[in-house]
Amino acid sequence: MTTKLLTALLLGTSILGSAGVANAADVTLNIESWRGDDLAIWKDKLIPAFEAKNPGIKVVFAPSAPTEYDAALGAKLAAGSAGDLITCRPFDKSLELFKKGNLADLSALPGMENFSPVAKSAWQTDDGKASFCVPMASVIHGFIYNKDAFDKLGIKVPQTRDEFFAALDKIKADGTYIPMAMGTKDLWEAATMGYQNIGPNYWKGEDGRAALIKGDQKLTDKDWVAPYEELAKWKPYLGDGFEAQTYPDSQNLFTLGRAAIYPAGSWEIGLFNTQAQFKMGAFPPPVEKAGDTCYISDHTDIGMGLNAASKNADAAKTFLSWVASPDFATIYANALPGFFSLNSAPVKMADPLAQEFVSWRGKCKSTIRSTYQILSRGTPNLENETWVESANVINGTDTPEAAAKKLQTGLDSWYKPAK
Amino acid sequence: MAAEIRPKRPFRWHIGVFLAPAVLVYTAIMILPLAGTLQLSLFRNIEQHQVFVGLENFRTLFGDPNWSVNFWNALRNNTWFFIIHMLVQNPIGVMLAALLSSPRLRFSAFYRTAIFVPTILSFVIVGFAWKLILSPLWGVAPHLLDLVGLKSLFTPWLGKEEYALTALSLISVWQFVGIPMMLIYAALLSIPEEVIEAAECDGITGMSQFWKIKLPLILPSIGIISILTFVGNFNAFDLIYTAQGALAGPNYSTDILGTFLYRAFFGFQLQVGDPNMGAAIATMMFVIILGGVCVYLFLVQTRLRRYQF
Numbered sequence: 001m002t003t004k005l006l007t008a009l010l011l012g013t014s015i016l017g018s019a020g021v022a023n024a025a026d027v028t029l030n031i032e033s034w035r036g037d038d039l040a041i042w043k044d045k046l047i048p049a050f051e052a053k054n055p056g057i058k059v060v061f062a063p064s065a066p067t068e069y070d071a072a073l074g075a076k077l078a079a080g081s082a083g084d085l086i087t088c089r090p091f092d093k094s095l096e097l098f099k100k101g102n103l104a105d106l107s108a109l110p111g112m113e114n115f116s117p118v119a120k121s122a123w124q125t126d127d128g129k130a131s132f133c134v135p136m137a138s139v140i141h142g143f144i145y146n147k148d149a150f151d152k153l154g155i156k157v158p159q160t161r162d163e164f165f166a167a168l169d170k171i172k173a174d175g176t177y178i179p180m181a182m183g184t185k186d187l188w189e190a191a192t193m194g195y196q197n198i199g200p201n202y203w204k205g206e207d208g209r210a211a212l213i214k215g216d217q218k219l220t221d222k223d224w225v226a227p228y229e230e231l232a233k234w235k236p237y238l239g240d241g242f243e244a245q246t247y248p249d250s251q252n253l254f255t256l257g258r259a260a261i262y263p264a265g266s267w268e269i270g271l272f273n274t275q276a277q278f279k280m281g282a283f284p285p286p287v288e289k290a291g292d293t294c295y296i297s298d299h300t301d302i303g304m305g306l307n308a309a310s311k312n313a314d315a316a317k318t319f320l321s322w323v324a325s326p327d328f329a330t331i332y333a334n335a336l337p338g339f340f341s342l343n344s345a346p347v348k349m350a351d352p353l354a355q356e357f358v359s360w361r362g363k364c365k366s367t368i369r370s371t372y373q374i375l376s377r378g379t380p381n382l383e384n385e386t387w388v389e390s391a392n393v394i395n396g397t398d399t400p401e402a403a404a405k406k407l408q409t410g411l412d413s414w415y416k417p418a419k
Numbered sequence: 420m421a422a423e424i425r426p427k428r429p430f431r432w433h434i435g436v437f438l439a440p441a442v443l444v445y446t447a448i449m450i451l452p453l454a455g456t457l458q459l460s461l462f463r464n465i466e467q468h469q470v471f472v473g474l475e476n477f478r479t480l481f482g483d484p485n486w487s488v489n490f491w492n493a494l495r496n497n498t499w500f501f502i503i504h505m506l507v508q509n510p511i512g513v514m515l516a517a518l519l520s521s522p523r524l525r526f527s528a529f530y531r532t533a534i535f536v537p538t539i540l541s542f543v544i545v546g547f548a549w550k551l552i553l554s555p556l557w558g559v560a561p562h563l564l565d566l567v568g569l570k571s572l573f574t575p576w577l578g579k580e581e582y583a584l585t586a587l588s589l590i591s592v593w594q595f596v597g598i599p600m601m602l603i604y605a606a607l608l609s610i611p612e613e614v615i616e617a618a619e620c621d622g623i624t625g626m627s628q629f630w631k632i633k634l635p636l637i638l639p640s641i642g643i644i645s646i647l648t649f650v651g652n653f654n655a656f657d658l659i660y661t662a663q664g665a666l667a668g669p670n671y672s673t674d675i676l677g678t679f680l681y682r683a684f685f686g687f688q689l690q691v692g693d694p695n696m697g698a699a700i701a702t703m704m705f706v707i708i709l710g711g712v713c714v715y716l717f718l719v720q721t722r723l724r725r726y727q728f
Binding site (some may be wrong): 092183184185186187188239240241242243244245246249252253371372376377379380381382383384387388391392395397398410413414 | 484485486550553554555556557561573574575576577578579580663664666668669670671682687688689690691693
């Protein structure tokens with residue numbers, strides 16, 4: 001790690017140094033990030049594309065390890081040595097930085113109009129008045145299926161819940177494939193790929209989420225219990241011993257071709273493309289009746305903000321406006337299939353599976369995971385409890401009603417909605 | 420040089436010098452952090468400032484059902500974890516030691532090593548290996564049971580609320596059974612031949628020799644092992660964390676004090692860490708362990724009879 005850091009520093013200074021020689025007026029922007037995996041994409045694709053259009057501004061991408069990022073960034077911000085541009089975690093972590101005055105208000109930044117309110121919600125104050133990060137990417141939930149298996153069994157892609165369960169019954173009756181690859185051992189699969197995946201269709205996406213935060217709806221309401229009732233019905237379609245099946249087990253089960261349907265997040269696309277030997281397709285969470293409005297979880301994951309103490313604020317804003325542009329979105333989304341640009345402008349992607357996922361944005365309404373904004377600030381933590389209860393419901397150790405009641409009681413104990 | 424006669428005895432510097440390294444190191448890495456934890460548990464972070472709140476954190480821990488339910492659950496699970504170790508690990512350890520010390524056993528050095536090896540493995544390896552062994556998908560456990568026609572006995576143990584903690588306890592027993600075995604083995608070897616011979620002259624042989632002669636002589640060692648097990652179990656964390664994750668699923672059924680402390684102190688996923696509440700839990704763990712050790716020292720150890728040879 002130290003050597004890496006040292007190399008990065010040396011590299012940084014050498015670039016700085018040579019830039020100084022080449023053109024005294026050049027401005028160098030440093031990007032703080034935890035996405036070390038993306039280093040090559042930034043260096044080879046994104047930064048050259050930006051620098052070609054904006055001579056005079058140099059950009060250096062300087063990532064640190066994900067587990068160290070928050071602490072290191074905090075220390076650097078306090079010492080005044082942080083980079084000009086800061087990669088933002090969603091929700092409370094970035095909000096805290098903004099409240100401390102470390103992130104600049106970007107509400108008026110040219111390019112922000114390219115994003116929908118849902119996309120911006122992860123980096124806004126609770127009242128939605130100030131935005132402080134440009135949304136970069138999100139992940140979408142849905143179901144990935146084994147196309148070969150569907151063809152062999154003559155199953156059409158399900159649109160409605162009845163069709164969905166009919167398809168599962170058919171796969172189960174045939175017996176060649178495990179109908180659905182999901183386990184409850186790691187808990188979060190049940191919550192993230194289960195509850196948050198199918199839930200938005202029941203609680204009507206943003207409407208329900210906003211009502212929950214306002215206190216107009218409760219987790220014990222019909223719309224919030226119903227997804228648990230559906231989850232409880234999944235149990236017979238999961239593989240043998242799903243209670244001890246871990247997340248990597250589920251991934252392997254599907255990519256080895258032993259399971260037909262995988263409740264997924266779009267971040268799987270990159271891995272599945274390299275591992276699966278069969279054709280894959282994807283469908284959004286089925287709705288109740290054909291023609292119903294569909295809702296998808298299009299969860300904001302990563303953004304970029306401006307260090308309030310940056311000396312190169314103007315150049316940094318130019319860069320952020322470019323990050324908000326469709327140009328950036330196209331390069332980024334194609335380099336990382338499964339991490340979708342949040343830009344309202346349609347982005348052309350080469351990967352067919354990624355295209356399928358992103359096409360749902362056109363016909364369905366987007367929302368984010370219900371537990372992430374505001375509601376997971378207290379004890380007990382709603383997100384963690386949702387993991388536990390979702391797994392309980394699928395395991396059959398808790399009824400949907402009991403699970404919902406536990407969650408609401410926990411939430412009530414610390415959360416008082418602003419009336 | 421003229422001899423100087425001092426009436427006073429010179430200060431014995433060497434005592435201090437010899438004690439210093441141990442005292443300094445122990446203070447720096449044990450006593451100071453412990454004091455720091457106790458201090459931290461009496462404060463609370465209010466608007467970015469550490470404010471002294473007395474025993475308020477403990478009142479939350481025991482009074483607020485959001486904390487107390489988890490705490491009692493963790494303590495109960497931890498006690499079960501300990502009971503399994505006492506009932507399974509230590510008797511098996513004693514039995515293995517008795518077998519190993521039998522002069523008629525061949526390859527005893529091999530067995531001794533083989534049984535001790537898991538103890539020196541990392542928790543991460545043990546947790547991961549057992550997760551794979553017990554995996555319903557690729558594990559050898561369902562397959563082996565199938566070979567003997569007992570497939571119906573297999574359940575995904577680590578994923579069932581009612582079995583997960585017991586399964587993990589037994590994994591831990593498997594890993595650590597070498598320690599009581601070694602200690603008892605050493606104690607058995609130190610029993611003088613004369614005592615055994617005298618017993619044989621009196622006609623005490625075989626099993627009754629073990630029960631009447633050897634066992635009373637190794638009781639102090641068993642006491643030490645019990646207390647080591649107690650301290651180790653109530654400090655346990657690694658195995659549960661590697662096998663079940665920080666949320667100690669399913670439904671907190673494998674949550675022990677160590678994992679509960681971890682979640683409170685460092686936070687988990689969207690849960691933000693609260694070092695003050697974490698310190699309060701750590702203090703309670705310290706109190707529990709201290710209490711247990713005191714009970715042992717004052718009530719049990721003083722009554723154990725020791726034999727001098």
